[in-house]
Amino acid sequence: MIFLRFPSFALALLAIAPALGAQGARTVTSPDGATTVRVETGDRVTWSVARRGRVLIAPSPISLTLDGGRVLGRGARLRGADTRQLRDSVRPVAPTKSAIVRGRWNELDLRFDGGYALEVRAYDAGVAWRWTLALGDSVTVVAEQATFDVRGATPGWVGLDSTFMTHYEPAYRLVALDTLRGGRLVLLPLLVPLEGGPKIAITESNLESYPGMYLVSGRDSSAGGPALKGIFPAFALADSARNDRDVVVTKRAPWLARIAGRRALPWRVVIIADEDRALLENQLVYELAPPSRLADVSWIRPGKVSWDWWNALNVRGVPFRAGVNTATYEYYIDFAARHGIPYIILDEGWYTLGDLLTQAPGVDVAEIARYGATKNVGVILWTTWHTLDTQMTPALDQFQRWGVKGIKVDFMQRDDQAVVDFYWRTAREAAARHLLVDFHGAHKPAGLNRAWPNVLTFEGVRGLEWNKWSEEVTPRHTMILPFTRMLAGPMDFTPGAMLNAQPRDFRVVFDRPMSMGTRARQLAMYVVYESPLQMLADSPSEYEREPDAMDFLSSVPVTWDETRALDAKLAEYAVVARRSGAAWFVGAMTDSSARTLPLSLSFLGDGRWTMDLWADGPNADRNGMDFTRSARTVTRADTLQLRLAPGGGFVARLRPASR
Structure with a gap:
């Protein structure tokens, strides 16, 4: 056995053997034997996926076109092929699902004449492939062919845009895959239920110095071609700043990227889930990402954040004029300190737009940071990306001198190579x-x-901020996100609204926003949604009126040692249990339908447990702010019936009972 060790990473190479298959074809199968990836080589390279004998992705051509017209994957001459059985163990610095991410996969390496290779991995929870290059100092990638001939597809859960200038904030809708043309770009991840079979999600990992991938229909008018194909924003030869944040590409190159000639390209990832709840536990994107490049991570401190912008700095009962000023931010720090919240954010308004080195009148960041340090509360500063890009060194140096703990960087809206590099x-x-x-x-x-x-x-x-100007963050929308967007990684949805309304009572009020659904639903988002930097979006004045809610919000962690998706149905409901240390937290959410869900506590350890519960109140279907708080002693033999109102939720905190 050979061990290769990296920081927070251990890789075990269990076996190596020649890949098996017919002439021109090689296969690799997942450790559980359920999923097989087949790669055929020759005039072209194709890949396909079968699960338990059923074809999920039919042979789909892949290639990479370089400058000079060279096409990797066309007329490919195979020089060698090996399969490996591999395991690894990673301790994330900010674990969103588990303290240790244990990976197990089988790998197929295909080496071709001409200095390139194809690496294919089969996991129990999905598959992935990528090109690796050994072509000298640098190459220009003109085009990438990445196709996915999905078989048995029903309409997919799709987030769409019409341009590569996108905030990546879609409303997910069910869309037939063959309609994804005519400027309709699919934002990843894309989730596709297959007829009578598993669900698959397509996304990518290890995206570095390369444009992001989108998807469109690969079929022509005769229904020929693969169901889906990748499409990429070409390199920006010129762009124009309309203001301090919107930088629009005005001229694109006839190529995608100029890259180092010896490197691996991004992984093309297909997640496979036989059950909806398995999507909530999948960590494949993280497993395929490159290891940490930081030797010292001791200073990285995940935590909750008291956020100013969503609530428009609306505080009351104070002796000063609330707004973007030092007194208001010191009030936010006092609130955060009282409730064990480690950060506040100074969002838009603290600096003169376009110049990070000039503070707005009435704001003294150094004093705010100094005051925060006396209360063990750090300061995070908002900035537009374009201004930071032009002032990065002096601005970050200044932030460090002030004692600032982090930055919130906004409005990139692009993922061509130059912005990915940013x-x-x-x-x-x-x-x-x-x-x-x-x-x-x-x-x-x-x-x-x-x-x-x-x-x-x-x-x-499309997070809570959309409630300030739209009615689109519905209970259904927020039930789709854990199964789609959250597959890619941490999600700053920014929950925590204390003004809650059922859809018929919801109103758009920009400076006094509310959420759609119940109070207990907002609390449940802190368990169901994943973000190691988790916002408390509402005003300190609203939270101080809600001591029962604040008891939960003060105690709920933002990182987790263990996650168990207990029950889930895409777009309808989810019940998730997460452990931090000895304590368990349970969150449940439903769509616009009221429902009763069983909660078995069999995941608990032995002995008696103290269970604090926050649930929809008996009138939550009429008034979204109605909730109840209770406590009881339970054991792992108990099962509760969770009664969720329309757009409702439930949370529980379980700690070993004192002996």
């Missing part, structure tokens, strides 16, 4: 100054948070 450069430069990072206006996570674990979360979701 993400990685920001993560690296922030880490050099011990700054955490929260990316907003961002593409989906694709492995950056493992390589640079100071990157704690990403937006890339």
